[in-house]
Amino acid sequence: MANSTTAHAHDDHDHKPHGIKRWLYATNHKDIGTMYLVFACAMFFMGGAMALVIRAELFQPGLQFVDPGFFNSMTTMHALLMIFGAVMPAWTGLANWMVPMQVGAPDMALPRLNNFSFWLLPFAFTLLLLTLFVPGGAPAGGWTLYPPLSLQAGDSFPLTIFAIHLMGISSILGAINVVVTILNMRAPGMGLLNMPLFCWTWLITAYLLIAVMPVLAGAVTMLLTDHFFGTSFFTASGGGDPVMFQHIFWFFGHPEVYILILPAFGVVSEIIPTFARKPLFGYESMVYATASIAFLSFIVWAHHMFTVGMPLAGQLFFMLSTMLIAVPTGVKVFNWCATMWKGSISFETPMLFALAFLFLFTLGGFSGLMLAIVPADFQYHDSYFVVAHFHYVLVPGAVFAIMAGVYYWLPKWSGRMYNEKVGKLHFWLSTIGVNVLFFPQHFLGLAGMPRRIPDYSTQFADWNMVSSIGAFIFGFSQLLFVYVVWNAVRSGEKAPARPWEGAHGLEWELPTPAPYHSWDTPPPRNVITQGAMH
Amino acid sequence: MTKAIRRVPSVLALSAAAFASLSAHAEWGNLNMPVGVTELSKEIHSLHMTIFWWCVAIGVFVFGWMIWSLVAFRKSQGAKPDTTMVHSTKAEIIWTVIPVGILVIMAIPAARTLIAIEDMRGSEISIKATGYQWKWQYEYLGEDVSFFSQLDRQSDEARQLKSGVDPNSVQDYLLNVDNPMVVPEDTKIRMLLTGQDVIHAWWVPAFGMKKDAIPGTINELWFKVDAGKTGIYRGQCAELCGRDHGFMPVVVKVVTKEEYKAWLAAQKAAASPAPAEAPADAPAADAVAALPAAPRG
Numbered sequence: 001m002a003n004s005t006t007a008h009a010h011d012d013h014d015h016k017p018h019g020i021k022r023w024l025y026a027t028n029h030k031d032i033g034t035m036y037l038v039f040a041c042a043m044f045f046m047g048g049a050m051a052l053v054i055r056a057e058l059f060q061p062g063l064q065f066v067d068p069g070f071f072n073s074m075t076t077m078h079a080l081l082m083i084f085g086a087v088m089p090a091w092t093g094l095a096n097w098m099v100p101m102q103v104g105a106p107d108m109a110l111p112r113l114n115n116f117s118f119w120l121l122p123f124a125f126t127l128l129l130l131t132l133f134v135p136g137g138a139p140a141g142g143w144t145l146y147p148p149l150s151l152q153a154g155d156s157f158p159l160t161i162f163a164i165h166l167m168g169i170s171s172i173l174g175a176i177n178v179v180v181t182i183l184n185m186r187a188p189g190m191g192l193l194n195m196p197l198f199c200w201t202w203l204i205t206a207y208l209l210i211a212v213m214p215v216l217a218g219a220v221t222m223l224l225t226d227h228f229f230g231t232s233f234f235t236a237s238g239g240g241d242p243v244m245f246q247h248i249f250w251f252f253g254h255p256e257v258y259i260l261i262l263p264a265f266g267v268v269s270e271i272i273p274t275f276a277r278k279p280l281f282g283y284e285s286m287v288y289a290t291a292s293i294a295f296l297s298f299i300v301w302a303h304h305m306f307t308v309g310m311p312l313a314g315q316l317f318f319m320l321s322t323m324l325i326a327v328p329t330g331v332k333v334f335n336w337c338a339t340m341w342k343g344s345i346s347f348e349t350p351m352l353f354a355l356a357f358l359f360l361f362t363l364g365g366f367s368g369l370m371l372a373i374v375p376a377d378f379q380y381h382d383s384y385f386v387v388a389h390f391h392y393v394l395v396p397g398a399v400f401a402i403m404a405g406v407y408y409w410l411p412k413w414s415g416r417m418y419n420e421k422v423g424k425l426h427f428w429l430s431t432i433g434v435n436v437l438f439f440p441q442h443f444l445g446l447a448g449m450p451r452r453i454p455d456y457s458t459q460f461a462d463w464n465m466v467s468s469i470g471a472f473i474f475g476f477s478q479l480l481f482v483y484v485v486w487n488a489v490r491s492g493e494k495a496p497a498r499p500w501e502g503a504h505g506l507e508w509e510l511p512t513p514a515p516y517h518s519w520d521t522p523p524p525r526n527v528i529t530q531g532a533m534h
Numbered sequence: 535m536t537k538a539i540r541r542v543p544s545v546l547a548l549s550a551a552a553f554a555s556l557s558a559h560a561e562w563g564n565l566n567m568p569v570g571v572t573e574l575s576k577e578i579h580s581l582h583m584t585i586f587w588w589c590v591a592i593g594v595f596v597f598g599w600m601i602w603s604l605v606a607f608r609k610s611q612g613a614k615p616d617t618t619m620v621h622s623t624k625a626e627i628i629w630t631v632i633p634v635g636i637l638v639i640m641a642i643p644a645a646r647t648l649i650a651i652e653d654m655r656g657s658e659i660s661i662k663a664t665g666y667q668w669k670w671q672y673e674y675l676g677e678d679v680s681f682f683s684q685l686d687r688q689s690d691e692a693r694q695l696k697s698g699v700d701p702n703s704v705q706d707y708l709l710n711v712d713n714p715m716v717v718p719e720d721t722k723i724r725m726l727l728t729g730q731d732v733i734h735a736w737w738v739p740a741f742g743m744k745k746d747a748i749p750g751t752i753n754e755l756w757f758k759v760d761a762g763k764t765g766i767y768r769g770q771c772a773e774l775c776g777r778d779h780g781f782m783p784v785v786v787k788v789v790t791k792e793e794y795k796a797w798l799a800a801q802k803a804a805a806s807p808a809p810a811e812a813p814a815d816a817p818a819a820d821a822v823a824a825l826p827a828a829p830r831g
Contacts, residue, residue, distance in 0.1 A: 061701040061702070061707060061708075062692065062693065062697065062699070062700070062701045063693060063694065063695040063696070063697070064695075064696065066695075067695055067777075068777045068778060068779075068780065068781075069777040072774070072776075072777065072779070140776075140777070141774065141776075142774045146733060146774075148731065148732045148733070148749060149732040149733065149774065149775060149776055152732070152776065236748075236749040236750020236751070237749075237750070240750075241750065241751070242733060242748055242749060242750065242751075243748060243751065276607070276615065277609070277615040277617075278615040278616065278617055278619065279617060279620045280620070281619065281620055281621065281622075282620075282621055282622075282626060283620070283621075284621075285626050307735060307744050307745050307746050307772075307773075308746050308748065308753075309745060309746065309748070309751065309753035309754070312648065312649065312652045315648060315652075316645055316648065319641070319644065319645075319648070320641060323637045323640070323641060324637070326633060326637060327630060327633050327634060327637070330629060330630075330633045331626065331629060331630060333596060334596075334625075334629040337596065337599045337600055337603065338619070338622075338625065340600070340603040340604065340607065341599075341603050341607070341619070342607060342613075342615065342616040342619055343603070343607045343613070343615045343616075344607060344608075344609040344613040344614055344615040345603070345604060345607050345608055345609055345613065346608075346609040346610070355600075355604070358600060359597065359600065362593070362596060362597075363593075366589040366592070366593060367589075369585065369588075369589060370582070370585050370586065370589065373581055373582075373585050373640065373644045374644060374648050375574075375577070375578045375581055375644060375647040375648050375651060375742075376578055376581050376582045376585065376644075378578065378651070378742065378743060378744050378745075379567055379578060379582065379739065379742060379744065381744055381772065382735060382737075382744070382772040382773060383772070443564060443565045443566075444564075446564075446565070446566050446567040447564035447565070447566075447567075447568070448568070448739040448769065448770075450737070450770050450771070450772045450780075452774045452779060452780075453770070453779060453780030454780050455693055455701075455708060455780050455781075456708065456780070457706070457707050457708045457709045458701050458702050458707050459564060460564075462562050462564075463562075463564070
């Protein structure tokens with residue numbers, strides 16, 4: 001410990017470029033990680049504002065604020081911004097910050113590529129957001145872009161497609177960087193099975209990204225040629241099949257779901273052991289469970305489209321393979337429970353968010369299991385029950401895990417502690433808000449309310465009102481998050497090198513704040529074995 | 535300070551009044567899937583309840599375990615961590631095998647119901663429903679009866695942006711059409727579904743069935759409403775189909791077999807004679823409203 005601190009003392013007078021050039025020409029993993037996180041935060045608020053437009057319109061039956069067409073644009077843009085703009089860049093940002101520090105590397109393996117993959121994003125989202133101002137309005141056919149409806153879009157169509165292409169290239173390059181860093185830049189002595197789970201889950205996520213982002217690119221390119229060049233891949237009148245798009249899309253789309261959630265498993269697997277002061281239970285089975293989930297994600301895609309009229313054998317296959325996912329996911333939840341068992345648990349903000357993840361992600365898993373039962377899915381499909389399900393796994397799932405990660409590592413990044421009181425306030429408002437927001441949507445769906453409708457029958461009025469109230473509580477309490485982070489970075493108390501007494505892993509062996517270049521010299525082996533104690 | 539205290543009773547009264555007005559048309563009790571009026575919908579409902587109770591049981595165990603740990607092993611209560619507890623092959627086998635067993639137990643009845651759902655044999659009436667932006671067309675195959683079905687005028691006026699019409703004053707707001715589909719009770723009906731422009735989905739929750747209406751494809755589903763369950767059943771388009779996706783309800787009027795015959799004859803009579811006559815291709819909307827509403831209505 002003391003050794004490594006002195007060994008890195010020279011990093012402090014490491015000169016870095018100043019002003020705008022530091023960010024424009026950034027090749028440093030920490031600077032790029034910060035840019036990713038700030039970008040994700042901006043998109044989170046923009047997508048959140050759109051969600052609030054949706055919930056404001058749904059506060060009461062009748063149309064009070066927006067035209068149905070604009071409402072559809074809001075649901076479409078909200079999803080695209082949150083998935084591609086907020087959650088995925090946030091994970092890449094965390095990977096940028098943490099992977100080199102955790103594997104004992106000085107930086108990411110491909111720093112210039114890193115710069116390029118980040119700087120594609122602002123252009124991609126400028127294109128996407130421009131669609132709000134073009135004739136015909138923003139895309140309104142749902143983020144899934146199902147033809148023939150998506151082909152009815154106005155001038156927004158090519159902009160949306162090119163934006164998705166740019167996001168896809170950015171994700172693939174980011175993923176390649178993570179794979180190369182993890183496979184080639186680990187410190188001598190750090191085997192793959194010594195890595196922290198965050199690196200493992202990200203390694204698997206990166207392979208998923210490399211496998212499926214080209215599939216999405218292909219699907220949207222076929223849409224583009226259908227629209228502009230007279231092909232009919234998906235146009236029935238020309239011999240094409242709209243259902244084929246859905247198969248291709250969900251072959252991307254289901255692994256995408258795990259791209260959003262696997263890194264969350266990694267973060268939670270770091271945080272729970274730290275605050276239970278006990279090594280992660282069943283480390284290897286966690287790795288294998290993650291790999292099995294990733295494998296299964298490739299053979300369950302059609303459970304998103306049970307109602308398109310598949311052959312019986314197909315429906316049975318996709319039902320069974322989907323149910324199977326519950327097994328490795330269950331293994332993970334049980335391992336987290338066993339990690340806390342006989343631990344010594346304290347409840348700092350990162351742990352609170354990780355615990356909320358544990359409870360609410362499991363709840364989302366239950367509704368997922370219900371959705372796997374095909375006959376019942378015929379009722380649930382495209383109803384608010386589905387909306388409740390995927391928001392439970394995405395908001396208190398992925399988003400809470402991102403926030404947990406930020407609270408957990410912020411002292412290491414900035415050298416300063418956040419305000420624990422405000423952090424806890426943020427946690428409680430978020431957790432209460434998110435449940436008031438999404439839990440009633442289970443009821444709405446079961447009672448028969450379809451999703452993606454701007455107005456509804458009066459029998460759905462009560463729970464919609466409750467849900468909207470929850471949305472505003474949740475949405476506005478996220479301003480606290482920005483305040484906490486800002487306040488910590490500006491004027492937080494100085495943080496020690498290891499602010500959490502139970503924290504293990506190479507990142508905590510570095511001085512605080514982390515030096516500009518993480519591990520100029522590889523960490524000594526005893527530090528690795530000490531740090532990699534799971 | 536005192537001012538604030540004096541305000542408390544009035545705030546309480548106000549919120550009580552607000553709550554009362556909410557519960558006046560209360561649908562707070564709409565918490566679960568309705569049971570439905572067909573054999574299949576009952577089977578689906580029972581599958582839904584079975585998997586739900588399995589989830590509750592697993593939830594009680596898992597959440598119980600979590601809460602127990604969080605209470606019993608608090609650092610603030612002096613808990614000491616047992617850092618040797620890092621792996622147990624036995625535990626891992628148990629929590630892999632038991633979930634697999636539960637899944638098998640669930641998969642068997644689910645597969646059985648699914649096979650019944652896909653069994654289209656022995657249907658007595660075939661109706662083709664075509665989704666348009668934004669209405670449905672129903673064709674009674676072999677009977678030369680065909681008509682369009684779209685949102686009723688009252689709902690349509692109330693649903694315009696800032697219409698000023700209170701949706702609560704409209705009967706069956708957004709769930710009523712001008713011409714409902716009419717079918718007899720206790721008869722296996724086969725629906726053929728397709729889309730004219732984009733993908734739609736035909737859904738009546740009380741029948742337990744939903745299927746996409748896709749251009750270029752003909753999908754099938756069947757339902758058989760239990761004898762004695764005549765009435766009106768309402769649903770909606772369930773696949774995003776553009777601007778007015780929320781405004782193309784599905785309404786099915788279930789009548790006795792005799793009433794159905796009479797209705798069909800009237801439809802044919804109205805459709806076939808002299809072209810001078812206005813093509814009255816469907817029953818009057820008020821005839822629908824006159825019927826007693828079904829429980830789900």
